[in-house]
Amino acid sequence: MDERLTAEESRIVEVARGFARDVVAPNAAAWEEARTMPREALSQAAELGLTGLLVPPELGGSGIGVTAMARVMEELSAACMAFTFSLVVHNNLARNIANNGTDEQKQRCLPDMLTAKRIGAFLLTELKGGSDAAAIATRAERTGDGWRISGEKGWISNAAEADILSVYAQTDPAQGWRGIACFLVEASRPGVTRERPYSVMGGHALGTGGFRFDGCPATDADILLPPERAFKGAMSGIDTARLNVAAMCCGMLRAGLDCALDYTANRRAFGQATSEFQGLQWMLADVATDLEAARLLAYRAAGLLDDGADATLAAAHAKKFATRVALARLGDCMQTMGAAGFRAEYPLGRHMASAKMAQYLDGTSEIQNVVISRQLWRDASRA
C-alpha cells in the first residue's frame, strides 16, 4: 500500500507511527480507565499536522490522499482506536468545511480546527431514527431571515469536548432527505445543551454522547450544505469514513497479533515455548491471513477513492470484513495468551471493545450488507 504514497505522505505516516508509540500507546489504558476524551493529545496531534490531513495546503492543511490518511489511522489505531476515530471525525469535518464552506466559514472554523483549539463533530444520528438517517426529526424552522434548530442528536463522537457542530436538520419534512440541511453551530450557542457522555463497553476516549437543541438560533451564513445537497454530502463522505474504520481495525488486529507472537514466544509450558504448539501456531496463522485480506480490501477501496472511482461497494465490503475479523481474531490472539491476555495490562480487551464499536460506526454491518446486496441484484438484473 505504501508504494502509492508520496515522500511527504510517507513522512506523515512515519510521524503518526512515532506519535502512536510515544504518546497514544503509553496513555490509552489510562484514558479508558478515567473514561476521558484526551483533549491534550488532540492538541499534540495538531502540532504534528494530523488535524488537517485532507485540507488542502493553501488552507493550512496537509492535503494528503485517502490511502495515506488510512495508513495514518491504521498506525494510530494500533495504539487506541477510540482516540484515532475522534481524530478521523475532526479531520472529516475540516475537509467538509474546506471543500464546501464559504470563505467566511473557512476563516471562522479552519484555523482553530487545524490547531485543535476547537474540536469538530458530525451530528446526523438520532436515538429514535438510528440507521434510518434520512428520517431525522431535528427541525430547522425559518424565523424571518434566520432559523431555529430544535431536536436531539445521539451517539455523537467527540460530543464530550466538541466545539464546532455540523448539525443535520430537516427544513421541510414533506421533502424527505431532500429537505435536510447541514448547519455549522458552535456548542456554546444559546439553546444547545451537551449531555453527559455515555457510559459504554469501551472506547471512552471517543467521548461519545448527545446534544439537545431547544430553538438554537442559526443564520443562512451557518449553512454548510443546503437542502438537496446535505444528505447526499453526508452519504458521499461515508465511503472514506468506512474504509478508515476498516484500516483502523487492521491496526488493532496487527497490534493484537504482535502482542500474541511476543507473548507465546516467551511463555513456557510443558517444557517448551507455547509458540511451538501447532494449535496456537495455526490460530495465529489464521489471524495473519484475515489481517492480510482485510488490509487488501481496505486499501483497494482507498485506492479507488484516490483514483476518483466509485468505492461504495468496495468500502462496504472492506468495513464489514475488517470489523468482523478484528472482533473474532482479537479474541483468538487473546486465547493464545491464556488468562494473561485477559488482563488490562495487555491491550487486547480494549481493542476488542473498540472492534465491537467499529461494527456500528458509519453504518452497521447489516447496513453494509444492504449496500452489498442491493448491488448484487442490480448486477444480476443487468446480466
Ligand SMILES: Cc1cc2nc3c(=O)[nH]c(=O)nc-3n(C[C@H](O)[C@H](O)[C@H](O)COP(=O)(O)OP(=O)(O)OC[C@H]3O[C@@H](n4cnc5c(N)ncnc54)[C@H](O)[C@@H]3O)c2cc1C
Ligand atoms: C461509538 C459510536 C460513535 C458514533 N458516532 C457517530 C457520530 O459521530 N455521528 C453520527 O451521526 N452517528 C454516530 N454513531 C451512530 C452510528 O452511525 C449508529 O449507531 C448507526 O447508524 C446505527 O444506528 P443504531 O445504533 O440506532 O441502530 P438501529 O438503527 O436501531 O439498528 C438496530 C439493528 O437493526 C439493524 N438494522 C437497521 N436497519 C436495517 C436494515 N435496513 N436492514 C437490516 N438491518 C437493519 C442494525 O444493523 C442493528 O443491528 C455512532 C455510533 C457509535 C456506537
